[in-house]
Amino acid sequence: MFRRADFLAANRGLRVARPGFILLARPNGLDPPVMRYGITVTKRIGNAVVRNRMKRRFRELLWSILPDAGLAGHDHVLIGREGGIERDFQQLATELHAALQRVHAGKGDPPRKPRTGRRR
Template identity: 30%
Template sequence: MLAKANRIVAATDYRGLVRSGRKARGSLTLAYGRRSEPGSPMRMGVIVARNVGNAVVRNRVRRRIKAVGWSLAQDVRGLDVVFRVLPSAAAADFGAIDGEVRRLVAKLQERA
């Protein structure tokens, strides 16, 4: 589970990142990111729509993405990221999700 300092919880933060953040696309997710204050902890949020699957599937995908975010939070600073999960993520294993989330966060760090 992500620490409280690493979570995006406000709807305005989600909306702002999706509307004005840099976008990176993968086969399983879309990632929106922007720089926050230098040295501040990475904050992360996940959007999983109903078209991904039933509640069990959506929560499993969300937990997997947050687990990767938890491991990245120690290394990444000054970045806010929101992941929008695509339906293809429902059938993906943890290794595929892990690789894509790490790749997209690295890409957003370069761009932002």
């Protein structure tokens, strides 16, 4: 079961952005090596119905792809983006495969720039 601390730790790992989601991956240090996943979708994406639909799609995507293409002993976190709900499921699967290949190669996107100013 993922807890808030696990999500925060994954945020310090590799980050790969795609149009429908952001993939975070980080070694979890569990013994025996266990592959875990987490999903998060913020309120900016839409109402509860939209967010839950996106989470169901992501869960199915991870269940179908992660056992074969995921990294053993790592935590994988999918963060939903606005375009993720409208994207074709097969397109999301292709993007997840590409993101996992980048993570396998150890190539993440550059770190995010810190936010400046005040949020409203």
